[in-house]
Amino acid sequence: MPEQFYGIRHHGPGSARAVVQELNRQRPAMVLIEGPPEADDLVRWAADTGLEPPVALLGYAADDPARAAFWPFAVFSPEWQAIRWAVEHRVPVRFFDLPYSYRLTDDRTQDTPPTAGPRPATPSPPPADTGPIDTHTPHPPTNTHPADLNTHPAADPAAPAQSGPGPAVTGDLGSAGPGELDVSEGGGGPGRVTPGPTEPGEDGGVTAPVRVRPVDPIGELAAAAGYDDPERWWEDVVEHRGLPAFEAIAEAMTAIRESSPEDPEDLVREAYMRTVLREVRRTHDNIAVVCGAWHVPALARKVAAKDDAALLKGRKKAKVAFTWVPWTYGRLAAQSGYGAGVRSPGWYHHLFTTTDDVVPRWLVDAAGVLRAEGVPTSSAHVIEATRLAEALAVVRGRPLAGLAEVTEAAEAVMCDGEPLRLELIDRRLVVGERLGGVPDDMPAVPLAKDLAAQQRTVRLKPEALERELELDLRRDIDLSRSRLLHRLRAIGVPWGEAETARRGTGTFREQWRLRWQPEFAVQLVEGSMWGTTVAVAATTKVIDAARKAATLADVTELVEVCLLADLAGAYPPVLAALDTRAALDSDIGHLMAAIPALARTLRYGDVRRTDLAGLSTVTASLLARVCAGLPAAAGSLSDEAAEQLRERVDGVHSAVALLDDDELRERWLTTLSSVSQRADLHGLLAGRLTRLLLDAGRLGIAEVLRRLRLPLTVGTPPAHGAAWVEGFLGGGGLLLVHDDTLLDLLDGWVADIPAEAFDDVLPLLRRTFGGFAAGERRAIGERIAGSGAGGRAAAEPLVLDHERAALALPTLSALLGREIR
Structure with missing residues (x-):
């Protein structure tokens, strides 16, 4: 043929x-x-x-x-x-x-x-x-x-x-x-x-x-x-x-x-x-x-x-x-x-590219992976692992040691049987994360070419392995890197994921996790419909998103995108859409959800050298509408609605703290003070507003104790008191560590909860105290155990109920595997 x-x-x-x-x-x-x-x-x-x-x-x-x-x-x-x-x-x-x-x-x-x-x-x-x-x-x-x-x-x-x-x-x-x-x-x-x-x-x-x-x-x-x-x-x-x-x-x-x-x-x-x-x-x-x-x-x-x-x-x-x-x-x-x-592309790459000493060279590479992670691995480990792999192949009747043999040898000799070390070798070598490359003059859509040019400019090379990148926005190159990553996210190419939990409230730091994925090539092709450069494509897509935004919160998120990605061309249309949406939207929840993003934009705009003219006026207008509508929105709420409003209040309160405007801050605190005195206020909100006003210096400890005693008195449903405590202590437990009177009051209330109501209150209390830091919980426990919450235990010696304690002994015996008497 x-x-x-x-x-x-x-x-x-x-x-x-x-x-x-x-x-x-x-x-x-x-x-x-x-x-x-x-x-x-x-x-x-x-x-x-x-x-x-x-x-x-x-x-x-x-x-x-x-x-x-x-x-x-x-x-x-x-x-x-x-x-x-x-x-x-x-x-x-x-x-x-x-x-x-x-x-x-x-x-x-x-x-x-x-x-x-x-x-x-x-x-x-x-x-x-x-x-x-x-x-x-x-x-x-x-x-x-x-x-x-x-x-x-x-x-x-x-x-x-x-x-x-x-x-x-x-x-x-x-x-x-x-x-x-x-x-x-x-x-x-x-x-x-x-x-x-x-x-x-x-x-x-x-x-x-x-x-x-x-x-x-x-x-x-x-x-x-x-x-x-x-x-x-x-x-x-x-x-x-x-x-x-x-x-x-x-x-x-x-x-x-x-x-x-x-x-x-x-x-x-x-x-x-x-x-x-x-x-x-x-x-x-x-x-x-x-x-x-x-x-x-x-x-x-x-x-x-x-x-x-x-x-x-x-x-x-x-x-x-x-x-x-x-x-x-x-x-x-x-x-x-x-x-x-x-199953093993990295191993196959090794088989194809290594002409001799396949097993020893593989194990040398494995030793290098372990050393890079601080695991002491010597040449003796490699020699012994090679001998073991070859011996396993002989015992199993195989012509040469394969992946199974070298893996088992590495696990036994070099990893000390630790599965995490073996997983590391598997990820880095057996599978591998090699990323290929294409020539710069390869035919491609203009958007992909522009991205490649910007990657070279900011010296940010695509890599298959995930890595962390810390940026200092005071440096020009880091600021350019941040803008590029945010622009890519705007067009649907999430090369980087911002570590918001680590960024904190600092204005000059950003933490990113970067990992390039092959399918981003398709997303770049699809993103070409928005423009031929990354900046133009991001600008066009953000403007289109602002035009189609269904809620006020959607538009405010785009305002923050304009700031982070430095999309000056998109800023005026997005701001106009924000103004329109804010005027038409009467939902207090939507208005409150919009403020945090605007406040962050105003707070950090100077760091990113962004012109924010006009945004402060919109933000002040939104906050004024929130202050006017919050009292009416806070009455007669269900548990779920109260939880949602509590989150909104926390968000606005944190946002107001970022604004450099004493008049707005005073107006917000005055509104909180007025709302906190409503008789029909849900316990969760009443406790939370009291805590915010205490932290802001608007209430003294005597007034806080007076308000706390009201929901904790006999005759008040325990669930209402537990909700009040949850809202009040949501900001952390240090207050209980340093205030014996407050701790004594709460300790006495918990001790006096009727047995038939305790099961209903317990989930709320667990959720409240479970949110404290481990050190805070330990300190509170030590104070209660040692001083009896300011003298309570000293005045009333602890009396052990032996009959109740005996009920727990069978369970303890089963857990410990031995009989407890």
């Missing part, structure tokens, strides 16, 4: 080495590779040293970039090595799978029965071990959105999606499990990852179109050889022997397919592949075909051209665009939910 078929395992280093070896022997005149034909023009970039795996082909609909898919490649992917070989030897190379543009327009599978195409499936938490499930999406979901991609993926590549609000990461496995021979991902190549869910599942999760192939070829081959682990079989047969086995694998796939039901989508894809093969045969006599092993029997079979044409008839093409984008080993791993993923 004029062609040679190389049936490979996608992302298999053994297959990659064998493909290069056979191409050097065959010296073909044309190379065909399973992949999207629309990306043929991008193949030449493989010769550029700037295109560094792991990378992925990104394909998306030109009129709807959210409909996108990836085809990832690692350095150990056979397709990548075949592309590199062809480019280096100046041999023509083409992708020949079914075009991605067909898949975006073909909706004929919508009404087909489950056995003939994709079907909805509600995902559930997958098992730890992979099985023969084949997650296949012949057509990308039409309503996918890359922003839905989640960094906490399903544990099993067989799962079509995550159980929860995460994404559907789907693909088509010619065989599933860790040792798949074919990953024909609905677009060919090393696998297609389609971001985004299709529709909500019954459990609140997502559903994705999936296809279940009833056979697991790699599992059957491994079982026939007496292996219960397909990955170990693959290592022993291919990785450790380095012998091409294309003919044997093709023969095995032929036998398996003869007894297996055919998948209709596979038939369509293979019909297209055969059509391209016939076309190439007319001009080339020596052809190399690199594809998933599952397809080899179908491509070698003689089928009439008219039959293939009939299968392809009626398909339309959508307009699509393709480019190269960086990828990560974390997203290449099976644990990420990627159907074509492998």
Whole structure:
């Protein structure tokens, strides 16, 4: 025949080495590779040293970039090595799978029965071990959105999606499990990852179109050889022997397919592949075909051209665009939910790139990981771990030590059996978080190019590993970094997550957690509709969001975004929208929710060198309306409504403290003083307002004690008193540590609560005191135990009730495992 078929395992280093070896022997005149034909023009970039795996082909609909898919490649992917070989030897190379543009327009599978195409499936938490499930999406979901991609993926590549609000990461496995021979991902190549869910599942999760192939070829081959682990079989047969086995694998796939039901989508894809093969045969006599092993029997079979044409008839093409984008080993791993993923991309990278001393070099790297975390690891550890790994391989009858042996050796010798240390090695080495790269002059949307230029300007390099970044906004470069990160978040690219808990109230510090995700490439493409630069896109999107904002709080959040991201062009329209919304909104809760963001903007605007003219007038107007409406809104509230209003009051009170306006502060405190004296005020609010006024110096301790005695007197429902105490002590327990009178009053009230009401009060008290710092709780307990809350215990000696104490002895005996008397 004029062609040679190389049936490979996608992302298999053994297959990659064998493909290069056979191409050097065959010296073909044309190379065909399973992949999207629309990306043929991008193949030449493989010769550029700037295109560094792991990378992925990104394909998306030109009129709807959210409909996108990836085809990832690692350095150990056979397709990548075949592309590199062809480019280096100046041999023509083409992708020949079914075009991605067909898949975006073909909706004929919508009404087909489950056995003939994709079907909805509600995902559930997958098992730890992979099985023969084949997650296949012949057509990308039409309503996918890359922003839905989640960094906490399903544990099993067989799962079509995550159980929860995460994404559907789907693909088509010619065989599933860790040792798949074919990953024909609905677009060919090393696998297609389609971001985004299709529709909500019954459990609140997502559903994705999936296809279940009833056979697991790699599992059957491994079982026939007496292996219960397909990955170990693959290592022993291919990785450790380095012998091409294309003919044997093709023969095995032929036998398996003869007894297996055919998948209709596979038939369509293979019909297209055969059509391209016939076309190439007319001009080339020596052809190399690199594809998933599952397809080899179908491509070698003689089928009439008219039959293939009939299968392809009626398909339309959508307009699509393709480019190269960086990828990560974390997203290449099976644990990420990627159907074509492998269990250990970092280990496979090591196998492919290390020519000798594979085990010792791996363990040296593992020792380096442990040392970096402060774990003392010497060369003696590495030597002993190497000996143990090799001994385990001999005992198990393996030709060489595999990942299982080196992992067990590292755990026993270098990790002292500590699972956390082993997890560290697994994350850093076995999976790895290598991030690929693309050349600066790679064709891309202008927004992505502008981002790359700004990343170089602020010296902030994208990295796959999560890292912390502390910024001092007094430094120009840190201020520029902060603005860039906030602008990206505004356009839906959350490269950084602000650590608000650590930032505190300081005006010059910001703490970020950074981690670059591959799907951000899709979000940048989608964000291009807003502008060609990051600043313009963020400005346009914020203005549009302000125009569509449904509530006043939504607009105030955008005001803060304008400040943090330095979007001067968006500030006037957002401020106008804020003024309009504030005038139309009469809900006191909405008005109160809007003030904190405005106060932060006014407080920190000078640090960010932002012009805030006009905002102080809007803020003062909102606060005046709140002060006027709060007394009416505070009366006759349910427990839930009182809790919500308490949170609003706390937010406004903290915001007022940030404002440099004594008149506004005095007006707010006067309003709180007036509201706190209402007779119908809920206990939670009454206690909270009393505490705020005490802290502000508007009430003395004598008045506080008088107010506290009222809800704690006999005849007042204990639940009302507990709510008052919860509101009053919500600001912390130091007040009880330093005030014996207050502590004595509360201690006496708790002691006098009737037994029949104590169960109703206890949850409120637990919630109140549980919110105190551990040191505060300890200090309060010591004062009560030692001094009896200011003399109470000294005056009334503690009398132990032996009968009540005896009731607890059986439980204590069961807990301690010994009899207590």
